[in-house]
Amino acid sequence: MPLLSSPKQTHHSSRQPRQVVQEATGTRLASNRKPFTLIEQWCRELLVERLLHIEHGSLLLEDSTGIVALGHDSPCELSGVIQVKDPRFYRSVAWGGSMGAAEAFMRGYWDSPDLTMVMRVMARNAHVLTGLDLGSARLLKPLWRWIHWLRRNTKRGSQRNITAHYDLSDEFFAAFLDPTMSYSAAIFDLPDVSLEEASQAKFRRLCQLLELSAHDHLLEIGTGWGGLALYAAREYGCRVTTTTISPAQYEYASRKVLEAGLADRIQVLQQDYRELSGQYDKLVSVEMIEAVGHNYLGTYFAKCDSLLRKGGRFALQTITIPEEREQRYLHSVDFIQKYIFPGGCLPSVTTLSENVAGRTKLRVVALDEFGGHYAETLARWHQRFTENCESIKNLGMSEQFILMWHYYFSYCEAGFREEMTGLKQILLIKSMD
Secondary structure (H helix, E strand, C coil): CCCCCCCCCCCCCCCCCCCEEECCCCHHHHCCCCCCCHHHHHHHHHHHHHHCCCCCCEEEEEECCEEEEEECCCCCCCEEEEEECCCHHHHHHHHHHHHHHHHHHHCCCEECCCHHHHHHHHHHCHHHHHHHHCCHHHHHHHHHHHHHHHCCCCHHHHHHHHHHHHCCCHHHHHCCCCCCCCCCCCCCCCCCCCHHHHHHHHHHHHHHHHCCCCCCEEEEECCCCCHHHHHHHHHHCCEEEEEECCHHHHHHHHHHHHHCCCCCCEEEEECCHHHCCCCEEEEEEECCHHHCCHHHHHHHHHHHHHHEEEEEEEEEEEEECCHHHHHHHHCCCCHHHHHHCCCCCCCCHHHHHHHHHHHCCEEEEEEEECHHHHHHHHHHHHHHHHHCHHHHHCCCCCHHHHHHHHHHHHHHHHHHHCCCCEEEEEEEEECCC
16 A cells, blocks of 8 residues: 655745634634643644645645645645644654654544545645654654564464454455455446446456456465455356465355355465465466565565466556655555554565566566556545444444544545556466476
8 A cells, every 4th residue: 555655756846835824713623622732832833834845735734723724825636624633633743754643643633524635735745744754753763664574474474464454354344345345446447337346347357367268277366355256257167266364254255155156166265375386277366465575576476477377377456656666665664554454565566577577487468557446446445434434333443443444545545646556457477488
């Protein structure tokens, strides 16, 4: 998932920043008028000073003392509002930078009528975010990196990392996913199609890339909840072997296979990809490689190469990070890695290509970009999540957990809309040599 703490570069403007202070109105801000400490006042001044350098879009910063208008004074495409409910927000940002802003949101210190828009404004203003993260937040980065290193994707670490996210409960994920339970980017061939139809379009396109037929034995690395395996076996009549290391997903997918009457065509395994053996006609992996880890990409592709017959086709769907941001990304820890996907790491296309070329007989023959489709997918998930918040609370999820997921959806959508992250479908073919 995207990293908002190291955005793409922008050019600095000579335009002087603008500050307008008005009286704050509305019960939302007046409901929590905690007095500012001297430290919080200083932290507020520091944040305003940073945000005054916004060059693309605009922000309104609202708290109990007033409203500060930042950025363009004329109507513009990007316009966000930060509503500060608790002055501890300012301390959190001063100490933790962009990570501190995320944690302050999770604690209810601030809100926004359009959280995604705030993140898009910040993402488009690289120098502002860099300034926030170059302060005292630098002192915490070694600790975050060390914790992230402890979560590296050894076999045991991968099991722990996957369980931490995917085994929250099937009911939780069903509250925002479509009936296929597809937890990856959908493909919107038409803007008005349903999320379920768009997920089916994604399945169909992957199967077409593979040139799947009834004679094929397809290996899927990363079962999810079984939607793609069920689609391939039902629509193409092929055999499917699919593997996951999530106990909850294994049980769910196995049950769905039995309910669909496809147990003779689909075998569900609970096995690490490094432990797989045999050879298959076709191979597919959808947004699983992000959980492999940078240092294990060579191992992953070498294993895929060994599992695929000569001339076999391999369809890979993956989130990517731009090459110009990769090195900084690899040496930092973002909100997604700390709170959502422990051990996660986004590859660049160059890194993927280098690992394929160096360890395998695979060659890339097609690559397509679908980042805008992921932004729409995330917006649909977020809408469903919001609509079903009460049922999610009834599952025992805390208010902080729910706020974290609101932040997650907006964070990722902003990343795709601002092209800080991409989504690729890549077709690889194994040589006949």
